[in-house]
Amino acid sequence: MGGSYLIAGRNVPTHYLAITTLATFGLGIFAVSRRAKSKKPTTPPINASSSDEEAFIKEFIKHAEEQDKNKEHH
Structure with missing residues (x-):
């Protein structure tokens, strides 16, 4: 398969890092958009x-x- 990185003494496959990066980015966008919609105009x-x-x-x-x-x- 692909390569891997040694992180905290464990071998982590590159596709795990890619999935984690995309999920973190997606959740960040989701959280920001939820916060923006929840504000009601006063x-x-x-x-x-x-x-x-x-x-x-x-x-x-x-x-x-x-x-x-x-x-x-x-």
């Missing part, structure tokens, strides 16, 4: 001068998000 804090203004802003944002969802489906 909304900035609402700095309203009164509770009525804050309620109006929240209702406006809710209405705008509903309109965006309706546009995506059509």
Whole structure:
């Protein structure tokens, strides 16, 4: 078959090293992509001068998000 390397006093075939390298690289990519998808976008804090203004802003944002969802489906 192929050659081998002496690692920590043991002979390790080259195809084991190749498989280990590819698996480690693949798992690294997978972990990074999972972390990127799990972050949800956060909304900035609402700095309203009164509770009525804050309620109006929240209702406006809710209405705008509903309109965006309706546009995506059509």
